[in-house]
Amino acid sequence: MSTLTPDRTAASGHLALLADRTxxxxxxGLALALTAALALLLSAFAWPATQTRPRDVPVAVVGPPPAVEQVRTALGSAQPGAFDVTAAVDAAQARQLVRDREVSGALVLGPGGPSVVVAxxxxxxxxxxxxxVAQGATGATVPxxxxxxxxxxxPRGAGLAAGALPLSITGAVAGAVLALRVRGPGRRAAGAVVLALLAGxxxxGVLHGWLGALGGDWLAESAVVSLGIAAITLGVLGIAAVAGRAGLVLAELTVVALGNPLSAAAGAPALLPDGWRELGQALPPGAVVAALRSxxxxxxxxxAGPLTVLVLWVTGGLLLLAVAGVRARRHGTYTAA
Structure with missing residues (x-):
């Protein structure tokens, strides 16, 4: 039976210590990955802010055809590509177009001077x-x-703009916690649904009841927020269930780093660049904001459009969880994401 000398014992311990080190x-690699994540976050949040400007904002104009055409030309010359002008028959039709969300606002050229209809x-x-724009064109304050x-x-709509990020983070963090701490796709889905029903x-209650940042039907607003949180949480869970931890990171970045800055919560989709506005409205944060405004x-x-987006995210997340469940039963195990 051989024995180790003190020197050999110390050397073995030193080698074991070195082997345990990262x-x-x-x-x-981690430092580079975190640096890349910083660049991504700065780009995702700062780039839309620096590129925000009107693009094809639909506007109705009421007045004689020559006057409407003059307004169209003036707007096109002052801000090319900023406005998409539509002629309206009268002020009543212009108001209805704004209420129906077909245009963002209207300029009424009446006998008493111009006026503006907004929402x-x-x-x-x-x-x-x-x-x-109306005041700049006339040089005076317009009704x-x-x-x-x-x-x-x-009055400034700051509550909804500020509340969009916490809603996104809540759904994203919930998805990560459920993916890492709860075993079984059914239990994860149930946790997401219970959270959504409570969180909405x-x-x-905070945004409407306390802060007064919302002014619609309480139940409808609660349903929209619950559906939105369910869409984010189940979307994250579904992607993590089939793609593992890499999928979880990708889903988190998609929802928070892309979804929130592109949600147009502080502005409007028409102020974002083409392509990015559509992407923002296809992600849950943008869809929640749009549905809440409606x-x-x-x-x-x-x-209808934003609610359809949220339903698709919920359905997609559930389907991916189901796929993960079938795969787990086939292999007899279910591993955490």
């Missing part, structure tokens, strides 16, 4: 932009009619 290439609930930034005014307690009324300010008009 390789330098792993440390450097602040569709996006305060666009309403302010149209008012400024403004708001067919979807903001809540009295939040809670969030609306139910809070327009009695649900225009909510």
């Amino acid at each position: 390789p330098w290439r792993t440390v450097l 602040t609930q569709a996006g305060p930034a666009v309403a302010q932009l149209l008012t400024q 403004v009619e708001d067919v979807a005014p903001p809540p009295a307690d939040d 009324p809670t969030a609306v 139910v809070a300010g327009f009695d649900g008009t225009g909510a």
Whole structure:
């Protein structure tokens, strides 16, 4: 039976200690990955902000055809590509177009002078932009009619803009926690549904009941937020279930790093570059904001599209969880994401 001398014992312990240490290439790889993540986050949040400007904002103009054409030409010359002008028969039709979400606002060229019709609930930034354009064109203050005014307690619409990020983070963090701490696709899905049912009324209680940032039907707003959180959480869970931890990271970045800055919560989709506005509305944060604006300010008009997006995310997440469950039963195990 051989014995180790003290020197050999110390050397063996030193080698074991070295073996337990993380390789330098792993440390450097993590540093590079985190640096890339920083660049991605800065780009995702700062780039849309620097590129925000009106693009093909639909505007109705009421007046004689020559005057309408003159407005169209003037707007095109002052801000090329910023506005898409549509002629309206009269002020009543223009108001209805704004209420129906077919245009963002209207300029009425009446005998007593021009006036503006806006809908602040569709996006305060666009309403302010149209008012400024009208005043700049006339050189004087023009009357403004708001067919979807903001809540009295939040005239700038800051509550919804500020609340979009917490909603996104809640759904994303919930998806990560359920994916890492709960075993079994059925239990993960159940956890997401229970969270959504609790979080929707809670969030609306804060935004509507306490802060006064929403002014629509309480139940409709709660349903929209619950559906939105379910869409984010189940989407994250579904992707993580079939793609593992790499899928979980990708889903988190998609929802938070892309979905939130492209949600147009502080502006409007028409202010984002082409392609990015469509992407933002196809992700749950943008769809939640759009649906909340519809139910809070327009009695649900225009909510069909964003609600469809949220339902598709919920359905997709559930299907992916089901696929993961079938795969787990086939192999007899279910591993955490």
